[in-house]
Amino acid sequence: MARTSFYDSKPLLDLHKADERRGLIRTLPTVFGPTDCWQPVAVSESRLVPAKREPEPRWASVLPSLYTDRILSAKMNSIFVGFSDEVWTYSSGSISPAKADGFLEEPLRLYPRSLQRFPGLQALVPSLLRHEVEIALEKLDLAWDRTFAWEMFLDMMRSQTWHTLPNAELPRHFTDATRAVLVDWLVQVHELMHFEEETLYLAIHLLNRSLRQVKVTTATLQLLGIVCLFLAAKKEECLLPEVSGLCYLMDHAYTKHQLLRMERKVLTGLKFNLSYCPPLHFLLLLASISRCSAQMVWMARYLLELSLLEGRCVVFLPMQLAGAALCLARQVLQEPLTPEGEAAWCLASGIHAGSETVLLRIMQILAAAAAKALAQETCATFIKFSSPETMHVSRHPGLKNTAALLGMCT
Incomplete structure (x- = not known):
């Protein structure tokens, strides 16, 4: 059973300065009125106890070690042991295996066009891909045993x-703007509690499903959001906030009984199915295989988190979102790649379940969201990724010009 605790008194994001035009946490009962009705919530130290320390991001400690790996090394013979001729096709919403020498249906392509510059690698893609995936999953702590890494993938x-x-x-009671405000508030709460990144993605996924499966009103929308975050924490975290602490975050607009009752409604509506593979896992996997720099990974993570605010992104697959975020990050930063990194990028760019049209559409959505991130009222993600720890990626000059960004996506 998970232990319970509550967050400490560290200011939200450590970046809420006077020029950011916002308070610590905004209360949502007034969200549907004028925007100037937002009120900051004062944090009382008497209500707080120490919580777990914020761990170092998984990829930060393991990704640099991947840079020294070389695809075209003298040890390639060990990669080709156990060559498998199985590749994938994607059709009618399902993924099924197909032979490498057979016809590869669109839109999934494990033989990217960019590999034409490496004819010697085309025949080795299945085995090489499997080897790279196994190493990446193991080093990212997504698979404890490399033996089962490929099956997990x-x-x-x-x-x-x-x-x-x-x-x-x-539902007719809600709009995309209303949903964006709620997601922005959940991002703030998530940061304040030092939860894992997977918890945020799972919480937003549960929220998207609950809005369509559970009957809620405008008055209970904030309650639904905090319940989804609470359920995600129960699945991903080892330290949980007290129910009374969650009510305190909402200015006691709801009682503990109402929160627990909503939790039962959500679990019943979702049929207790809380499983989800977040796009963040696919992003880290692709970044590891393609030897991306730390700045490119942070930029891609920023763009990927912006997709949580966009209601249009709920129809895309997690792999599609991750691939589009990484491609757009590479376009923005324009970092030169080494020959080994270029070969790795070509390999990683083929692991997606979507046509080029779909990926370009997602990149356009993310580019528009990044260009207006600071100007919008919902800018918690922008502030989160403007810290020195995230290499100030949200303030990169390449993200300010909407026309230039959209031009990169054409």
């Missing part, structure tokens, strides 16, 4: 199709 690719939503339509 296959399951990740299959399961991502089970949790996508058929359309981006919301």
